Amino acid sequence: MKTTRRGFSTGAAITALGLAKGAGAQAAAVKIGVIYPLSGNSASAGNYSKQAIEVGADVINNGNADLAKIMPLAKGGGLSGLGGAKIQPIFADNQGTPAAGQNQALRLISEEKVAALIGAYQSGITVTASAIAERHGIPFVNGESVAANLTERGFKWFFRVTPVAIDFARAYSEFLREQKAAGQKVGSIALVHENTEYGNSVGSVIGEQFAKDGLSITQKIAYSANSSDVQPQVLQLKEKNPDVLIFISYTSDAILYAKTMKEVNWKPSIMIADNAGFNDPAFVKSLGTTVEGLVNRSTFAGGKPGSVPALFNELYKKKTGGDDLDDVSARGLQGFLVLADALNRAGSTDPAKIRDALKATDLPAEQMVTGYDGVKFDDKGQNVKASTLVTQMRGGKYVAIWPKARATDQVILPYKGW
Amino acid sequence: MNRYLFFGALVVLALVYPLLVQGIPVWERMGALVLLAAIGASAWNIVGGYAGQVSVGHAVFFGFGAYAAVVVYTHLGWPPIAGAPLGMLLSVILAAVIGVPTLRLSGHYFSMATIAVGELVRVLSSTSDFLGGAQGLGGPAMPRSVFDLSFLSATPFYYIFLAVLAFLLGLTWWIERARMGFYLRAIKDSERAARALGVSSGRYKLYAYMLSGAFTSLAGSLYLCMFGFVDPESGFGILISVKMVVMAALGGAGNLFGPLVGALILVPLEELSNSYLGGRGAGLTFVVYGAIIVIIARFLPSGLLSLFRPRPSKPAPKSEIASGHAD
Numbered sequence: 001m002k003t004t005r006r007g008f009s010t011g012a013a014i015t016a017l018g019l020a021k022g023a024g025a026q027a028a029a030v031k032i033g034v035i036y037p038l039s040g041n042s043a044s045a046g047n048y049s050k051q052a053i054e055v056g057a058d059v060i061n062n063g064n065a066d067l068a069k070i071m072p073l074a075k076g077g078g079l080s081g082l083g084g085a086k087i088q089p090i091f092a093d094n095q096g097t098p099a100a101g102q103n104q105a106l107r108l109i110s111e112e113k114v115a116a117l118i119g120a121y122q123s124g125i126t127v128t129a130s131a132i133a134e135r136h137g138i139p140f141v142n143g144e145s146v147a148a149n150l151t152e153r154g155f156k157w158f159f160r161v162t163p164v165a166i167d168f169a170r171a172y173s174e175f176l177r178e179q180k181a182a183g184q185k186v187g188s189i190a191l192v193h194e195n196t197e198y199g200n201s202v203g204s205v206i207g208e209q210f211a212k213d214g215l216s217i218t219q220k221i222a223y224s225a226n227s228s229d230v231q232p233q234v235l236q237l238k239e240k241n242p243d244v245l246i247f248i249s250y251t252s253d254a255i256l257y258a259k260t261m262k263e264v265n266w267k268p269s270i271m272i273a274d275n276a277g278f279n280d281p282a283f284v285k286s287l288g289t290t291v292e293g294l295v296n297r298s299t300f301a302g303g304k305p306g307s308v309p310a311l312f313n314e315l316y317k318k319k320t321g322g323d324d325l326d327d328v329s330a331r332g333l334q335g336f337l338v339l340a341d342a343l344n345r346a347g348s349t350d351p352a353k354i355r356d357a358l359k360a361t362d363l364p365a366e367q368m369v370t371g372y373d374g375v376k377f378d379d380k381g382q383n384v385k386a387s388t389l390v391t392q393m394r395g396g397k398y399v400a401i402w403p404k405a406r407a408t409d410q411v412i413l414p415y416k417g418w
Numbered sequence: 419m420n421r422y423l424f425f426g427a428l429v430v431l432a433l434v435y436p437l438l439v440q441g442i443p444v445w446e447r448m449g450a451l452v453l454l455a456a457i458g459a460s461a462w463n464i465v466g467g468y469a470g471q472v473s474v475g476h477a478v479f480f481g482f483g484a485y486a487a488v489v490v491y492t493h494l495g496w497p498p499i500a501g502a503p504l505g506m507l508l509s510v511i512l513a514a515v516i517g518v519p520t521l522r523l524s525g526h527y528f529s530m531a532t533i534a535v536g537e538l539v540r541v542l543s544s545t546s547d548f549l550g551g552a553q554g555l556g557g558p559a560m561p562r563s564v565f566d567l568s569f570l571s572a573t574p575f576y577y578i579f580l581a582v583l584a585f586l587l588g589l590t591w592w593i594e595r596a597r598m599g600f601y602l603r604a605i606k607d608s609e610r611a612a613r614a615l616g617v618s619s620g621r622y623k624l625y626a627y628m629l630s631g632a633f634t635s636l637a638g639s640l641y642l643c644m645f646g647f648v649d650p651e652s653g654f655g656i657l658i659s660v661k662m663v664v665m666a667a668l669g670g671a672g673n674l675f676g677p678l679v680g681a682l683i684l685v686p687l688e689e690l691s692n693s694y695l696g697g698r699g700a701g702l703t704f705v706v707y708g709a710i711i712v713i714i715a716r717f718l719p720s721g722l723l724s725l726f727r728p729r730p731s732k733p734a735p736k737s738e739i740a741s742g743h744a745d
Contacts, residue, residue, distance in 0.1 A: 093696030127556050
């Protein structure tokens with residue numbers, strides 16, 4: 001199936017080449033190196049992102065009439081700034097190891113002569129792969145790695161499009177303050193987090209941001225994600241009865257909490273979950289209907305009909321045979337589109353010009369596949385307009401409710417549960 | 419005579435290899451990767467090959483080396499390579515601590531114990547803030563001085579690794595011919611018989627284990643200097659242990675050059691198959707990689723180097739089986 005598709009687009013490219021007339025020699029395709037986990041533990045995430053980027057490349061090379069109304073890049077005919085050169089992603093497998101990621105980055109730069117690199121999903125692999133790009137002076141655009149220190153290395157060729165923990169904390173804080181203004185009670189907030197790296201770090205970032213914004217966290221519960229019983233924790237919550245409850249959890253513990261809360265029949269008036277476990281299809285399928293009104297975050301939600309996310313989602317669905325874009329694949333695609341935009345404006349495959357174009361990137365919110373406020377990089381290469389959508393569970397599905405500009409549905413509170 | 423000529427040619431080839439592939443970064447790097455893998459597998463070979471104690475938890479030492487290097491950088495600001503002696507020292511101590519109880523176990527039980535220790539250390543490392551937890555730690559992002567060993571080309575690494583490997587193989591060659599080598603082979607053939615002849619088997623197994631651990635740790639430190647990042651999975655992951663065993667077994671365990679031959683085949687195979695097949699997804703790389711290992715294991719169970727030697731007479735494998743039941 002994949003081979004057929006590749007065969008088809010090559011054919012299409014050749015046809016396009018044949019039809020292109022005059023203007024001297026047709027510009028050679030611009031190669032972009034894409035490093036993702038295509039095998040190993042995270043292979044499914046990597047392969048979804050790969051397909052999303054293939055959709056993106058197809059839109060740039062062959063055009064899409066509906067998208068072209070919003071995004072100049074979707075007019076088709078390749079990168080106009082480079083004389084109509086096609087954009088050609090070259091995929092490489094990082095095998096889930098930092099060593100393979102770095103080896104492949106070197107190969108893409110030295111053998112494939114790529115103009116820029118994208119990747120590499122796992123933060124640790126992004127560390128090693130981007131170090132090679134930095135030494136060779138090749139731009140590296142990261143769409144999805146959230147380790148805070150990635151942009152603290154003083155790199156000059158590294159750009160990160162994705163929001164990180166502090167952006168999520170800000171989103172929750174703003175959302176809660178808006179609800180407070182609308183008359184909801186947010187006086188007492190309980191934070192329940194699993195006790196490894198993920199839960200601890202996100203939990204402390206949220207704590208700091210809330211303290212700054214005058215929201216008081218009155219109860220903190222750390223627990224082990226593989227515990228088989230969470231009744232003690234839920235009973236503690238029931239006793240204190242906070243207005244707002246925030247979960248930072250993996251999948252099996254998320255399922256336990258949802259079940260146990262129903263058993264002891266206790267619910268707060270606002271319940272927030274930080275993605276991860278509560279977004280896992282396994283959780284949504286089995287318990288979606290017991291957490292009606294649960295507030296969550298995602299950088300991707302379907303979007304209004306005719307919007308960029310909705311149109312890309314349709315194309316992606318067609319390609320994958322029914323799968324929707326999700327938080328990870330949409331962020332990967334967004335990273336690719338940011339790089340393509342910079343390439344187009346650079347009008348050259350000279351790495352320094354691409355970097356300058358990346359630095360000058362200023363994309364508006366309506367051109368985003370993901371729910372960002374846009375793309376604009378600071379001196380460290382972090383996208384300062386990165387943000388997240390706040391979603392809410394409605395009848396077994398998450399819908400976007402915040403920020404208002406990109407919401408598809410109204411906020412409904414208090415939390416309903418089962 | 420012929421043998422020395424052949425050996426000399428190999429040494430010359432090893433020395434001039436970077437010149438032959440100059441300007442092709444992927445092949446420059448390939449040479450360094452082969453040597454790095456050969457250091458790890460040769461270190462394993464001392465205890466796993468010569469002494470016949472099949473450790474499947476050598477990643478513990480590798481990770482100690484890698485983390486020692488990155489920790490001296492993160493917490494003290496030293497160049498990572500300065501952590502190598504620390505890693506080796508800690509690994510020798512750790513080898514003694516693990517070795518004293520586990521080397522009493524024989525055959526599979528020793529292997530299982532080493533796996534258990536390896537996994538235990540991996541899990542512990544992922545909960546330690548000092549070691550960067552599950553996210554791991556990175557070395558110097560940009561080189562501050564030449565001691566950070568942060569080079570654009572892999573050629574300097576190639577010569578550093580070559581020197582370390584030469585030293586390690588020289589040491590192994592010396593042990594092979596010294597009293598300890600005879601003791602180790604005696605232990606491998608039949609520990610009970612060796613002990614009956616007065617070989618202090620426990621002590622020599624422990625020496626081999628400590629020496630092996632020290633050099634595996636050095637390989638870990640060198641790995642960190644080259645790649646600049648380690649997390650629990652890439653430092654202590656079981657795949658690292660397994661690769662050492664597979665490389666040594668492929669070339670010929672208990673043979674001086676066996677691990678190097680194994681690395682010479684497996685590393686390029688892995689890199690090339692990933693480069694040419696990996697981008698298509700679906701993990702084709704590992705299918706090819708696995709198939710070749712299966713074929714070699716089926717037709718050349720005592721390693722590739724056994725092709726170049728007179729076949730061992732029949733009783734040899736028998737005594738190996740016997741040693742599995744000794745104790």
